[in-house]
Amino acid sequence: MHVVVLVKHVPEPTATWSFADDLTLDRAAVEGRLSELDEYAVEQAVRLVESGLDARVTYLTLGPAKAVEGLRKALSMGGDDGVHVVDPAVHGSDALATSLVLAKALQHIGFDLVLAGMASTDAEMSVVPAMLAERLGVPQVTFGGDLAVDAAAGTVTVHRDGDDATEEVVAALPAVVSLTDRTGQPRYPSFKAIMAGKKKPVQTLTLADLGVAPEQVGAAAAGVVVRSVSVRPPKQAGQVVVDDGTAAAVVADFLVARGFA
């Protein structure tokens, strides 16, 4: 069985982000990391193999040259190999274009089960898994809280936690499943595993390899245009009122001044 996990290299959420002239996130200016939410999908894939599933685990990413670090991180947690789709034309792509490239890449490398995190921690769209399933014409189960694979029956069983109930959903493989952060703490790879991860094979593919035309992707092909980006001003420290008998009046004035009265 071939399990493919979609991973994304994202800018460090705790770092200060900046935007380039074309209004895209300046990824070169910040440290990056494997999206924390993708780590849960990686963890589940590795646990499937550890619990006896006879599967090859491949990680697939789309991104600039630095994105290979995300693959390496995933490979340090377990799994077999990585596929990195890198092409300058991809810069500025929206979710539709991203799903197009990923779908082509999945068809190129083959898959039985595609796992993804519930969202990326940069764009936070959560839509790529659904779009992918549509493009590939396979079942999709999103926001799974756990995962069980029955290789003999060719099915995947997932529990989805809703507000009122928990659904148990079964899908026939091949399928696309996105997993939440309640699936289980991702492991902290040992140094030995990090070293082993560095030695695992990573294949690089371009749009040409996948038969995707440059015009189909990138900012020009995007369905939406970002008009402007304004950085949110840093949070101001709150005002501390020490009660020397006048606190009530000070607080009231504060509220009135901000239109709360």
Place this chain on the structure above:
Amino acid sequence: MTRGMTFRLLVGLLVTAAALALAGRRLHVLYRLGRLAQPVAPGRTTGAAAVLRAEVVEVLGQRRLLRWTLPGLAHLLTFWGFLLLGLTIVEGYGALFVRDFALPVVGRQAWLGALEDTVALLTLASVVVFAAIRLRHAPAREGRRSRFFGSHLDGAWLILFMITNVVWTLLLYRGAQVNTGYFPFRSGAYASEAVARLLEPLGERGNTVVEHVGVVLAVTVVMVFLVLVVHSKHLHIGAAVANVALARRPRALGALQPVRSGGREVDFEDPGEDDLMGVGKVEDLTWKGLLDLASCTECGRCQSQCPAWNTGKPLSPKLFVMGLRDHALAKAPYLLAADDAARAALPDAARAEGERPLVGTAQENGVIDPDVLWSCTTCGACVEQCPVDIEHVDHVVDLRRHQMLMESAFPEEAGIMLRNLEHAGDPWGRGGGHRLEWAEPLPFEVRVLGDDGADRLPDDVEYLFWVGCAGALDDAAQRTTRAVATLLHEAGVSFMTLGGAETCTGDAARRAGNEFLFRMLAQANVETLDAVGARRIVVTCAHCFNALANEYPQVGGHYEVVHHTQLLADLVASGRLTPVTPVETTLTYHDACYLGRHNRIFAPPRELLGAVPGVRLAEPPRTRERSFCCGAGGARMWMDETIGTRIGHERARELLELSPDVVTAACPFCILMLGDGVAAHLGPEPARPVEVTDVAEILLRSVLPARAAEPAPEPAEPAEPAGGTTP
């Protein structure tokens, strides 16, 4: 030769030959075991002058043992007794060959006879003292509080018994010698003469028999003793001498050692295929490590000071060392087996020992339980106390290193801290963007690198102020940071901070065993510090201090690092800061392990407090070198403390017994832990609130005119878990 002399010689030599064979075989096994272990770091075996001094002070003078007056004195007597009794052994062997053998030159002088007899009697007296101590502090009576808890008690009693045997057999044959006229001393040996009077009724023949048998008995007892010694904890008699000679100087505290494999430092960028990452099997210790184990006397001095042990946790440094040693010895046949076939032929018990995991739970048949390994705060109290210079902290960290780097097996909560360090550069996971918030309330501008467009420290900057993660991000520690900044500002010391360019020094990562992450952080910081041209650095955190001053040289960073208490004490002494406003309080000071024991900074904080008018300083019972940990060191800050009672609460209890108004310390993590402990003891509505704060804060109140200092914060809320981490 008379029949008697033939008997003496034959039996004496036979016994000796047998004993030497037995002891030799054992020593050979121990030697081969040592050969199997890892080589020591280069340089460990050099430095002969320091070694010699150490031997004189530690071994001959028994400096550390003397800190514990009565037992120390008893041990000193026994030790010197044995050296002098060595002379009588030579005499005894001489008597096998020559009936009235005497040592050359001084061998017949009355004073020597008197001295030997005195020593024999004093040795007997020490045995009585030891027995009394053992009975009084017997684990059966005192339980965990006893420092002998878990020691090999039978072996210890056996040795006391054997020492008694040495003395009485010696006096027996000497007494008989007096009567038969073969005693080398005409006068002086009063005890032997007293025994002689007792033996007199046996007559000439009787005394001759007693003399022959007595000499043989004396030699036999000594030989049996030798065999017992090399098979028991009393191996320390020999091992300790070598161990003290090879110890880390001045002490095995402060910096941790780099990860070494085969004696060479491991290159984390490009490690060798088979490089060892810490200690995963007992034979991964260096031979010096094994010597440490062999040197342990099971005295329990370490255990009696250990904060983990004293708060009901399973870790005792003594039991840790004994556990490793007993395992190493039991595993020896397995390790020394010539090949797999020989190994398979071993008895089941020996093979099972060979297959035990070094770290594992009772179910896993582990030698060291993970709860033991991860309970250590690396406070160094054990190292400080150990009379034979055992390097507990280094061994604990080496075992953690293997667990961390090879097995990825460690308390889950520590993982949050490690991830935060990796991704945000601080253990709380806040990120560099928050590192300047502490300065916002200050009425003056704090200079930050890069503010003026320059990427190097301007020439007028005297100190780089290393704020540290706690100092930048923790509420209580921010107050300290502001107090220190204000004081420096008042004193006209120009300083600059790195702002968001600073990251964690890596102290906690290193002590959790994650040398890889430590190196990453340290190298990044050294790069930053070198790039900005930092030379003199002032820090408020004891852990930052230790890392920057003692550990960064290992990654190529050499700076002059001062702790804020040192700098402020200098500023007060030189008159650049003048405490004027009286601060009428009773306060106590808690020595941070990483400031005190690890770095010997005891005086500056006390000088500071002493310079403030009105302050009354009450020292806690456990202070300075014997200070009791707050519970935060060794990355314990970032792990749950679920076993036993909380170390910080125990320390707070001790400090509160002094009825202070203020508990002071000079490390942000101590202040956090003690704040929590004090709040827990006082409860939510204390009758008399007790403030927990840094010494700098006290100085600030005195330097600034009254009322100008920041108002004291509300007493800390209890219940914040030690981890304090937000996932």
